[in-house]
Amino acid sequence: MRLRHIEVIQALLQTGHLGTAAEWLQLPVTEVEERLREAESELGFMLFASVRGRLQSTPEARALQVEIAHVYQALEPVQRLASSLKQYLAPPLRIIGTPPLAQQLLPQSIALLRRRLPDAPCRLLSSPTCDIVRSLLLRESDLGLSLHDPEHPDIHCQPLAHGKLQLLAPHGWLQPKQKYISLQDLAGQAMVGLEGHDPLSPALENKLQALRPAPSIQTRVQTHQMMRSMVEAGEGLAIVDPFTALGARTSGLDVCPLSPAVPISLYALTYRHSATPTAIQTLLAIITEQAEAMLAS
Structure with missing residues (x-):
């Protein structure tokens, strides 16, 4: 038979x-x-x-x-x-991004890529910038997305979009229609801090600690997403990247940029000594368009 x-x-x-x-x-x-x-x-x-x-x-x-x-x-x-x-x-496109980008920006961008290149498989991972650099150097990933320039000689770093750090506060903490918040207005406030290595944290925290009185930081967490969750839980204020701040108003939080503004950029990281596949180039164009639209809103 x-x-x-x-x-x-x-x-x-x-x-x-x-x-x-x-x-x-x-x-x-x-x-x-x-x-x-x-x-x-x-x-x-x-x-x-x-x-x-x-x-x-x-x-x-x-x-x-x-x-x-x-x-x-x-x-x-x-x-x-x-x-x-x-x-x-048909090897998958191996993409790795920091947590805010892997959760907010990359899912929509990959979905748009799928419509243009339906036969291009993708693998998406989330890691801090130091692990992204290591993954690119070991050829375990094709593209990294980060909000920091690692300044590594073997990593090509291409800025894609620019935004500003945002203050997250409980609903009603900011004045109606308030467009900016001065660092001085954070003096003595209860705030959520960031644990671990973040290139933006030392300079920002030094400015906060120079305020009189300095903000009170009783809780430190590992990621900006966790900072947002702590603000939603009533633990205080937090300063986060603009992608983490996306949608915070719909969840009941007040959101506004700092004054003077603290700029932040979105970077595409690739291994300097390898060619960039056409599918990655297409994805980068999509990510840039999506990021600019998100930051403009």
């Missing part, structure tokens, strides 16, 4: 109808009938009997059903291997 016979028997066991089995197998009904007759002729016994317009399996067919299931289980590794070989022929 050949594999094509087993496919027909399995389809008929599952559906009990020639037409439905033919649709399932994407074959003409006549070909399904022919394969069934071939299988029964080779085996020397009937597999199905027609009962009131449906095909009823014989005891012999039901006995074969267990072994047929084993055949399909044995085929699964072959199917997985074939899928992986296909991916190897």
Whole structure:
């Protein structure tokens, strides 16, 4: 009994109808009938009997059903291997971004890329900038997105868009229609701090600590997203990147930039000594357009 016979028997066991089995197998009904007759002729016994317009399996067919299931289980590794070989022929775009970008900017950008290049697989990861640089140097990623320039000799850093750091505050903390907040207005305020290495943090924190009285920072967290969550929980104020601040108003927070403004840029990071694939170039154009639209809003 050949594999094509087993496919027909399995389809008929599952559906009990020639037409439905033919649709399932994407074959003409006549070909399904022919394969069934071939299988029964080779085996020397009937597999199905027609009962009131449906095909009823014989005891012999039901006995074969267990072994047929084993055949399909044995085929699964072959199917997985074939899928992986296909991916190897079309390797995924390996993209890695800092958490605010991986959560706010990249999902929409990759969705737009999928519409333009539907056959371009993607892999998206989230890591801090230092890990992004390491991933690019080890050729584990094709493109990194960060809000910091790592200033590494083997990393090409291309600015894509520019924005400003934003203050997040509980609803009603800012005056109605207030467009900016002075650093001096943060003196003595309860604020959420950032734990760990962030290139923007030392300079900003030095300015905050120079205020009299200095802000009170009782809670420190690891990412800007966590800072936003702490503000939403009523833990105080926070200064975050503009992508983290996106949508904060709809979640009930007050948002405005600092004055004087503290600029921040979006950078594309690539390994300096490798060519940039066409798909990555297309994605960079999409990311730039999306980022500029988000920052303008």
